[in-house]
Amino acid sequence: MMRRHPGRSLAVAAALVAATAVPVSLVSAAAPALASSPAKDVTANLFMWNWNSVASECTNVLGPDGYAAVQVAPPEDSMTDAADGHPWWEIYQPVDYDLTSRMGDDAQFRAMVGACHQAGVKVYVDAVLNHMARQDGNDTSYGGASYTPGSSYPAYSSPDFHNYPNDCPVSSDQITDWNDYTQVTECELDALPDLRTESAYVRSTEAAYLNKLIGYGVDGFRLDAAKHIGHTDLAALESLLNKDTTTGQPVYIVQEVAFGSSNTQLQPSSFENTGSLIGFDYADAIKTQFTGDIADFGGFSSWSLIPGAYSSTFVNNHDTERDGSNLSYKNGATYVLATEFLLAWGFGTPQVYSGFTWNNTGDSPPSDANGYVTGTNCSSGWYCTDRITGVANMVGWHNLALAGGDPVANWYTDGTNLIAFSRGPDAWISLDNESSAQTRTFTTGLPDGTYCDIIHGSVSGGTCTGPTVTVSGNRATVTVPAHDAVAIDRGSRVSGPSTATFTVNVNANATTSWGQNVYIVGSIPALGSWSPANAVALSSRNYPYWTAALSVPANTYLEYKYIKIDSSGNVTWESGANRYYTTGSSGSITFNDTWRS
The missing domain is CATH 2.60.40.1180 (Golgi alpha-mannosidase II)
Structure with missing residues (x-):
């Protein structure tokens, strides 16, 4: 969410200060997942894209270009503020946990998750759990729910919130000392009613919301304002979460913990036990170098940053592009160049940000008269970084280096x-x-x-x-x-010079409808370079097994999937992540695969 306090230094010196972890007593919980599959790990942050547009992007862009995941905006029912032109930050003021939001309804959200999974793209949701909506707008939500700030919401009443003097030691209920752990976790952030997350009822209510999303297929969460929830409450909440429905493993967790506090309990390093961390320090360093001398990256190994295993690295996000602390699309070619560097350098788990254009920091994304976000048009009102040729192709470049551990x-x-x-x-x-x-x-x-x-x-x-x-x-x-x-x-x-080849025998089990044929398509020219028009046709002679013997370059990493094309040219991609293999110096391999519905 927007951080209006002076909590983060814009100086690179502050961004690169080493933080020392302190012992924290945590409720026993399964360790959250820290990364995606070994062959790809780039997330596209499609900030405030509506669910139909996200689904289309997964199918047509993110999946084919090798993105591992998409991060979407908070789907909770939120307050609505027509008087101020429906500012973007409405979505960070939840009223209810129903999925009726500016981006779409429950059915559209579920369809989006399904479409992204079909394209091999995981879905991460931005979850707002620290607080509820304050006194803004009409005291009603996009879903039509009424609320009284701090005392009455569909799921909560007054005892479910922190207040003075029982919890917050400040009579105004506002944070005045950003180094005081009690104030930061039990007073209000920007006058937003602060949930009593130590309460079993609040935890179970929030867990029920997140588990509903996990049941829909959601693979992970960005925890907004995690710093203001605190270690023990985060660990307790995570212990209530169901496992990923696909992998059976804990879902991915990345936490928003801003720098700027001298209290070690409030520094990012003290939150490593409860998940990954948003790499604000890396984004600050990116801006410093690209507005100075990028040769300084030669000394990168000596910088004191959040460890790469925990850091979700980025060039900008919805907050930092507005507060000026990081680069943004307004920096033009420098912004694109920095994003290409992010993908090339290979530190942390990179995230590519695609949002909407704006003139004033509170501007709404392109929306209808009632505030509902309209379909993304990358040529008007939106800046689609994920589609830029150099950025999109660098995702595949990054995946190739990642797979080789280079x-x-x-x-x-x-x-x-x-x-x-x-x-x-x-x-x-x-x-x-x-x-x-x-x-x-x-x-x-x-x-x-x-x-x-x-x-x-x-x-x-x-x-x-x-x-x-x-x-x-x-x-x-x-x-x-x-x-x-x-x-x-x-x-x-x-x-290039004549090179050794390797034989791939394809033996894919796939049932088809009348008029459909099965093809293999993949990341190298011999497999069509991900273009269905150049996919390799398989023989149906041994139906339902579709076969071919292909000659591909030796010692080469490749990714591939199967597709079905009907007599009208309609293409159906198999679901799941890209399959991958590295060929040997000589010989052959048989791909005994089964179509993934």
Whole structure:
């Protein structure tokens, strides 16, 4: 939510201060999940997109481009403030836990989760649990519920809230000392009625809401204002949550814990026992470097940041783009370049933010007269970072490096604002934050050949839609445009010396309707580069087994899925995450797969 207090320093020095954990007594709970599947982990934060638009984006963009998950806005029924033009922050003031929100209703939400899972994309929900709506607007919600701030809501009454003097030591009920643990956790944040989260009733009510979402297939949660809930209450709440319906494991948890407190109990490191953490320090450092000298990333290993295993890293989110502490779409090419760096560097679990454009910090997203968010139009009123060619293609680049466990290598810098590096032998990038184009000969670490520059083009049908880069003896002479990047990876090679091949025998069990045929499509040109038009047809001779013998490059990581195409050209993708495999230096493998409905 919007943090209006001066809790976070904008100086990079403060952002990079090491925080020392303190012992905290926690209620026994299963450890929350910290990451996605090993082959992909990028989340797209589609801030305030309505549920129909999220579903479409999962199907048409996020799934095919290799995103692991989507984070969606709080789906609770919230207050409505027509007098102020329905500001975005309405959704952070819940009235009820019914799923009637600005973004859609219960049925649309469930359909969205199903569509995203069908595309192999997990769904993370922004959950507001610290407080309820205050005295704003008409004291009614989008779902038509009435409430009296701090005393009466469909699920709560006065005893369910903290107050002075029983809990909050300040007569105004407001936080005045941001270093006082009791005030931060039991007084009101921005005059928002603070829930008594130590109460068994409040915990069970909140857990019932989250478990309903888990039952709908939700894979994890962003816990808004987690710092103001406190360690013990968070652990107790998490102990009541059901397991992920797909994996049977604890759901993913990421917590909003801002820096700025000298009290170690309120620093992010003390919340590591209850989940991942939003990497505000990393985003601050990104802004500092990209408005200064990106060569400083060469000293990254010495920076004191939230450990990568816990950090959800990002360039900006809905709060920080408005308070000016981080970069935003208003920074133009620098913002895009920073997002491409985020995906290339490989620290933490990266999140790409796509929101709406704004002039005033409280502006509403594009909505109808009643405040309901209209369909996302990336050419008007919205800034869809996740779709930008360089960003979308860098997700696949990132996944390739992630799958190989590739460290940063072949580091180059001109000492100021031109850098380059590889991720092991699989991927290479150069970023130019200078005001003019820069030409250098770089060591890429990649095999000889001609590669598609995926920042400015894509591989389609074995050819590149943009400029290419020629690698010879692991080196390439490249001109990097101003405030731009050039990137290549093993999957983007469009030609090269004769290389060894590996045989993949496909044996997929899939039943079809009349007129349907089954195809395999995947991340490399030999599998159509994720284009259904270039997918490889399988033979139905041994129906219901669909077969083929394919020759693919040796020693190559690939991802793939099966699709069905009917006589009218309609494409149906199998559900679940992308399948993946790394070919050997020679020989063959048989994919004995079964269609996932």
